[in-house]
């Protein structure tokens with residue numbers, strides 16, 4: 126699903142955030158991306174949905190090579206990838222329902238399909254009773270559930286999450302992880318950058334560790350490691 130070949134990323138300020146990355150991630154995998162702060166985890170995942178473009182190297186999403194992708198084709202790529210952030214990034218003036226529906230309105234989905242899909246994902250994340258509320262009326266965990274619902278309403282093949290539990294307490298983090306597990310069980314690939322040792326060690330999946338812009342560990346069912 127994702128293949129990176131010899132990927133380098135140097136930011137304009139001279140920082141090298143990826144220093145020759147080779148990796149292959151298959152359809153249906155659940156992958157944690159771990160590593161110390163500033164190691165290059167966010168850069169690594171941002172390049173997958175073309176939020177950042179590498180300075181050199183190749184990145185394939187399915188059979189599309191992203192580094193040469195034309196700007197006009199980027200929205201099409203983004204429709205196939207759901208993205209979840211640490212700070213939720215919900216639209217404050219829209220209700221829960223509208224925040225999720227918006228992702229479908231921009232691609233001009235019909236009102237009846239929108240209604241059906243939004244209702245379905247709200248059920249999946251357990252928010253059917255909060256559809257008319259605004260983000261500031263919700264807890265952090267609920268806001269993250271809205272953000273996950275929004276990321277999957279389009280039925281993407283890949284969901285990328287950058288520190289999705291970073292702002293949440295341990296119990297709420299577990300609830301969020303249950304939702305990601307459910308989405309993964311339905312066949313969606315999940316790539317998640319995280320600093321959460323508890324989750325990585327207790328809910329084992331593939332672990333890719335990045336340090337200094339390089340993959341220093343890649344284990345099928347790895348631990349978080351005490352060294353980072």
Ligand SMILES: Nc1ncnc2c1ncn2[C@@H]1O[C@H](COP(=O)(O)OP(=O)(O)OP(=O)(O)O)[C@@H](O)[C@H]1O
Pocket residue numbers: 136137138140141142160161162163164165166167168169
């Ligand atoms: N837009 C940018 N311009 C310049 N330098 C950047 C930019 N984004 C990231 N960097 C630098 O690249 C390096 C890697 O950053 P990145 O955000 O990928 O790390 P990270 O592993 O996700 O860190 P954290 O765990 O703290 O989120 C850091 O030194 C950072 O300062």
